[in-house]
Amino acid sequence: MDAAKYLFNYLIFPGFLFTAVVGLLATWVDRKVTARVHWRVGPPWYQPFADTVKLLGKEVIVPAGARATGFLIAPVVGLAAATLASAILWMANLYPSSSFVGDSIVVLYIMTIPAISMIIGASASGNPLGILGAAREMKLLFAYELPLVIIMLTTVVKVGSFSFEEILGYQSANGIMLGSVSGVIAFIVAIFCAQAKCTMIPFDIPEAETELAGGTHIEYSGAPLAVVKLNMGIMFFVMPIFIITMFWGGVSFAGLRILTTILKYVAIITIMILIKNTNPRVRIDQAVRFFWGPMLVLSIIALILAVLGY
Amino acid sequence: MNELLFLILMPAVAGLVPLFIPRKGKIVAGIVALAASVWMLVNAVRIFGAGAKEYSVRLFTIGGELPFDFSLRLYQFNAFILLFIALFGVLVIFYSIGYMRGKDRSSIYYSFILWTLSAAAGAVLANNLLILLMFWEVLTVILFFLVNMGDEGHEIAAGKTFTMLGFTDAGMLLAIVIIWVTCGTLEISSLKIAATGFTGVLTFLLLFIGAIAKAGAMPFHSWIPAMAEPTPVPVIAFLPASLDKLLGIYLLARISLDIFSIRTGSGLSLMMMIVGAGTIIFAVLMALVQHNLKKLLSFHAVSQVGYMVLGVGSGIPVAIVGGLFHMLNNAIYKCGLFLGAGAVEFRTGTTDLEELGGLAKLMPVTFVTMAITAFSISGVPPFNGFVSKWLIYQGMLEGPGYNVIFLVVAVFGSALTLASFVKVLHSVFLGRRQEKFAGVREAGFAMQVPMIFLAILCIVFGVYARLPLEKFIIPSVAGTTGVSVEQMAVSTTSGYWNPVIATVLLFAGLVVGLIIYAFGKTKHVRIDENVWVGGNIMDNEEMRIPGTHFYKTVTDDLHPAWSALFRDGQEGALDIYNIWGRIGFNVVQVLRSLHNGILSTYLSWAIIGLGVLTFVLMFAL
Known part of the structure; x- marks a missing residue:
C-alpha cells in the first residue's frame, strides 16, 4: 500500500506529472513575458506542450564520436533527479509529517544532479562546443553553490534544524524569514543563485546560444532534447519553490492559501524573467567573480546577522 | 594458539x-x-x-x-x-x-x-x-x-x-x-x-x-x-587510500575520544576542526588543477581525511559517527577509484589526463565502477559518501555557533570534489579518444572483480546505510561518548531519509524518461558521421578537448593572489617537507661555512673549545 502511495506521489502528484505540467506552463510564462518585453505577441499557453510533442516526433541523431549510451541516458537521469527533488519538496510542504531530518540537504544535493547529468551528456557528445559548455556549467555550479549553501544556512541557523518541517513550523510561528534583515539579504542572493541554476540570462553561459550554439544541448535532438527542455522547465519550477520554502513560508493548497502560493511563485519567476530580459550575458569568469565576490559577501553578512538573531 | x-x-x-x-x-x-x-x-x-x-x-x-x-x-x-x-x-x-x-x-x-x-x-x-x-x-x-x-x-x-x-x-x-x-x-x-x-x-x-600524518591530513x-x-x-589503493585511513583515524579516535576525552568547544577540538576544514578545502583545490589521474586522486585521498578529522575532532556524537563512517566509506570508494585508475594505466600505459579520453565504450566495467565511486566521493545521493557527509553536517549544527563556518567549508568542499571528478570522467572515459587507444580492451577478470565489489559496497552502504551504522559504527562510538547504543541509533538514523524508497523512485523516474523516449522516434537513431561546430562539419580526431583545462578560468584568471596559491601549491610551497628541507639546508650552510679548510680557523675553534671545557670543569661543577 505504502509503495503505491509513494509511486503515486512520485509519478502523479506532486511528482512527475504535476511538476512537468507546471514547469512547462512556467516556461510559457517566461516566453510570454519575454515576448511582451520585446513588444511581440508571444506564443499561446499550450506552446511548450506542442513543442514537446513535436520534438518527440523528430529523428534522434547521435554524433559518430559520441559515447551513445551516456549521451542518451544523461537527460533521463536529470529528469528522475529533478522530479525527486520536486516530490520531496512538495510533500514536505503539503504533508509536513512526511518531512525527515535533513531533507533540505538532500534536496540541495539532488538539485545538482540535473546539472551534472547535462555535463555528462555534453561531455559524452564529443562536440567541442558541448564540452566547453560542460566545463562552464561545472564552473557555474560551484560558483553559485557557495553562496547558495551559506544563505540556506541563514535559515537553518535560525531554526536550528535542516528539516523542512521545522523550517516551515518556525516560519508559521515566528513569521517568515523575509520579515528579517538577514532573510531579505538571503532572498536577494537566492534569486541570483536560482537564475544561475536555471541557466537563465545573464548566467546562460553554458548554453550561450550566440557563441556555443546551445553548448551543453548542442548535439541533442528529438526525444532527448524534449527531455532536456522538460528538465529545464522542472528546475524553473523547483528552484523558486525551494526559495519559497526556505524564506517565504512555504506553499499550501489549503483554501485561500492556494492563491498566495501561486502569487509567491509568479512573483519570483517574474523577477527572474525581468532580470533575464534586462541584462546581457556575462562571461564565465565574471560570473564566478560575481558569486564569489559580492554574492559571497552578502551571504556572509546575512549569515552573521542570522547568527546574531536579526 | x-x-x-x-x-x-x-x-x-x-x-x-x-x-x-x-x-x-x-x-x-x-x-x-x-x-x-x-x-x-x-x-x-x-x-x-x-x-x-x-x-x-x-x-x-x-x-x-x-x-x-x-x-x-x-x-x-x-x-x-x-x-x-x-x-x-x-x-x-x-x-x-x-x-x-x-x-x-x-x-x-x-x-x-x-x-x-x-x-x-x-x-x-x-x-x-x-x-x-x-x-x-x-x-x-x-x-x-x-x-x-x-x-x-x-x-x-x-x-x-x-x-x-x-x-x-x-x-x-x-x-x-x-x-x-x-x-x-x-x-x-x-x-x-x-x-x-x-x-x-x-x-x-x-x-x-602521528595519527593525521598516517591518515594524510594537511x-x-x-x-x-x-x-x-x-x-x-x-x-596506493591498499595503503594511503584505505589501510592508512583506517589506522590513522582509528588512532585519532582512540586518543581524542578514549585517552584524552576532548570535549566539544575546547581549544583542541577547535584546532582539530580547523585542521580538518583546512584539509578539505586546500587539498580539493589542489586536486582541481592536477593533470595526472593518480596525483589527482591522491589529493582527494588527502581532502577526504578532512571530513573525518572534522567529524571526530568536533566531539559531537553524531559527527563522530559521521566521521568514522566516512573513514569506512572513504576506504571503500578511494580504493575503488585507485583500482580503476590502475586498470586504465594497465591497458593504456598512462594516467595523463591530456592523453586519455573516450574509454567508456572500450572499458565499460571500469567506467561504471569508477563513475559510481566518483559519485560516492562527491557525496551524491543515494551513494555511501552522502550518508556520512550528511551525518557530519547534522553534527555541525549541534555544537558552538562557529561550527557553521565548518559546515559551509564541508558542503562547498563537496561541490569542488564533484567538479574535480566531472573532469576525471570527462578526460578519461568520455570526451574523444585518440586513435592509438582504439585497441584498448577491458581489464582482466582478476582486476574487475575487486572494482565491482567495491562499487556494489558503495551502493549498499548508501542505500542500506543503517546496516553498517548499526553493525559497525554506533556500537564503537557509543561506549566512549557516554551515549547509549539505543540513543545513538535514534539520533543518527531515525527520521533519516529513506534511501531505499528514494532509489526506487529514482529508478521509477528513469523508467518515465525511457517511456518518453519510447514515445519519440528513438527506434531509428541516426549515428551521424561527424560533429557540427560553428557551421562546419569537423573531423572527429581534431576535436579532442582534454579536461585538464576545465577550471583554468577559476584557478588562473580570478585574482593574482588566488592563482599564486595554486602555483605555490603545485611547486610545493605549502609542503612542510620542503619547508623543513629549506630550513635544514640553511642550518647546514652555516655549519659548512665554518669548515673552510684553513688550519688556523680549526685550531682557534679547538682552543676555544678547550677553554670552554676547562671553564665548565673548574667553575661550573
Whole structure:
C-alpha cells in the first residue's frame, strides 16, 4: 500500500506529472513575458506542450564520436533527479509529517544532479562546443553553490534544524524569514543563485546560444532534447519553490492559501524573467567573480546577522 | 594458539613463502598470498561476532615498578576495523594477481603486502602504546620498500614518505615516553590523561600529528601526492587510500575520544576542526588543477581525511559517527577509484589526463565502477559518501555557533570534489579518444572483480546505510561518548531519509524518461558521421578537448593572489617537507661555512673549545 502511495506521489502528484505540467506552463510564462518585453505577441499557453510533442516526433541523431549510451541516458537521469527533488519538496510542504531530518540537504544535493547529468551528456557528445559548455556549467555550479549553501544556512541557523518541517513550523510561528534583515539579504542572493541554476540570462553561459550554439544541448535532438527542455522547465519550477520554502513560508493548497502560493511563485519567476530580459550575458569568469565576490559577501553578512538573531 | 596472536602471526609467516618463489612463478606467490588473506578474513569475521577478547604476556618489568606487557585487546571498535583491513587485503591481492602479470616485479611484493596486513592487524589490536608504535613503524618501513618497487622517480618519493612518517613516528615515541613517565602505564584501555597543561597538550599534539600524518591530513599530507605517481597502483589503493585511513583515524579516535576525552568547544577540538576544514578545502583545490589521474586522486585521498578529522575532532556524537563512517566509506570508494585508475594505466600505459579520453565504450566495467565511486566521493545521493557527509553536517549544527563556518567549508568542499571528478570522467572515459587507444580492451577478470565489489559496497552502504551504522559504527562510538547504543541509533538514523524508497523512485523516474523516449522516434537513431561546430562539419580526431583545462578560468584568471596559491601549491610551497628541507639546508650552510679548510680557523675553534671545557670543569661543577 505504502509503495503505491509513494509511486503515486512520485509519478502523479506532486511528482512527475504535476511538476512537468507546471514547469512547462512556467516556461510559457517566461516566453510570454519575454515576448511582451520585446513588444511581440508571444506564443499561446499550450506552446511548450506542442513543442514537446513535436520534438518527440523528430529523428534522434547521435554524433559518430559520441559515447551513445551516456549521451542518451544523461537527460533521463536529470529528469528522475529533478522530479525527486520536486516530490520531496512538495510533500514536505503539503504533508509536513512526511518531512525527515535533513531533507533540505538532500534536496540541495539532488538539485545538482540535473546539472551534472547535462555535463555528462555534453561531455559524452564529443562536440567541442558541448564540452566547453560542460566545463562552464561545472564552473557555474560551484560558483553559485557557495553562496547558495551559506544563505540556506541563514535559515537553518535560525531554526536550528535542516528539516523542512521545522523550517516551515518556525516560519508559521515566528513569521517568515523575509520579515528579517538577514532573510531579505538571503532572498536577494537566492534569486541570483536560482537564475544561475536555471541557466537563465545573464548566467546562460553554458548554453550561450550566440557563441556555443546551445553548448551543453548542442548535439541533442528529438526525444532527448524534449527531455532536456522538460528538465529545464522542472528546475524553473523547483528552484523558486525551494526559495519559497526556505524564506517565504512555504506553499499550501489549503483554501485561500492556494492563491498566495501561486502569487509567491509568479512573483519570483517574474523577477527572474525581468532580470533575464534586462541584462546581457556575462562571461564565465565574471560570473564566478560575481558569486564569489559580492554574492559571497552578502551571504556572509546575512549569515552573521542570522547568527546574531536579526 | 590465541586467536588474536594468530591474526598477526599467520600473515607474517605466510609472507615468508613468496620469498622462495622465483620471479617467473609469481602467480603462485599471489595465490598463496590470496589464500592467506582469505584465511585472515575468515578469522576476522569469526572473531567479530565473538565479543571482546584480551591477550597479554608480561615481557619485562623495569626496575620492578614499570611493567611492560605485550597486550592485545579486541573489542567492538577495532574488531570492525580489523574486518575491513582483512577485506581490503583480499581485494588488493586479488587485483594484484591481474595487475602484476604484465610487470617485471618479483614475488617479494606479495610478502610485503602480507607483512603489511600482519602489522596493521597488530597496530589495531595492540593495547599497549609502545607495541602499537612498533607495528606502526613496521608499516612505515614496509611502505618504504613498496614505494621503492615503483617506476621512475620512486627513490625520491620513497625517501619523502619515509622521512615524513618517520619523523611523526618519532614524535609519537616522545609522547609515549612522556606518558610512561607521567602515568606509569602504557595500557591504552586504562589510560586517561587530561589534555591540559603543557605536557598534556604536548602529548596530545604529538600523538595527533602521528595519527593525521598516517591518515594524510594537511599539513602532513605531502607524502601521498609525492608517492602517487611512481608507486604501483595496488599499493596506493591498499595503503594511503584505505589501510592508512583506517589506522590513522582509528588512532585519532582512540586518543581524542578514549585517552584524552576532548570535549566539544575546547581549544583542541577547535584546532582539530580547523585542521580538518583546512584539509578539505586546500587539498580539493589542489586536486582541481592536477593533470595526472593518480596525483589527482591522491589529493582527494588527502581532502577526504578532512571530513573525518572534522567529524571526530568536533566531539559531537553524531559527527563522530559521521566521521568514522566516512573513514569506512572513504576506504571503500578511494580504493575503488585507485583500482580503476590502475586498470586504465594497465591497458593504456598512462594516467595523463591530456592523453586519455573516450574509454567508456572500450572499458565499460571500469567506467561504471569508477563513475559510481566518483559519485560516492562527491557525496551524491543515494551513494555511501552522502550518508556520512550528511551525518557530519547534522553534527555541525549541534555544537558552538562557529561550527557553521565548518559546515559551509564541508558542503562547498563537496561541490569542488564533484567538479574535480566531472573532469576525471570527462578526460578519461568520455570526451574523444585518440586513435592509438582504439585497441584498448577491458581489464582482466582478476582486476574487475575487486572494482565491482567495491562499487556494489558503495551502493549498499548508501542505500542500506543503517546496516553498517548499526553493525559497525554506533556500537564503537557509543561506549566512549557516554551515549547509549539505543540513543545513538535514534539520533543518527531515525527520521533519516529513506534511501531505499528514494532509489526506487529514482529508478521509477528513469523508467518515465525511457517511456518518453519510447514515445519519440528513438527506434531509428541516426549515428551521424561527424560533429557540427560553428557551421562546419569537423573531423572527429581534431576535436579532442582534454579536461585538464576545465577550471583554468577559476584557478588562473580570478585574482593574482588566488592563482599564486595554486602555483605555490603545485611547486610545493605549502609542503612542510620542503619547508623543513629549506630550513635544514640553511642550518647546514652555516655549519659548512665554518669548515673552510684553513688550519688556523680549526685550531682557534679547538682552543676555544678547550677553554670552554676547562671553564665548565673548574667553575661550573
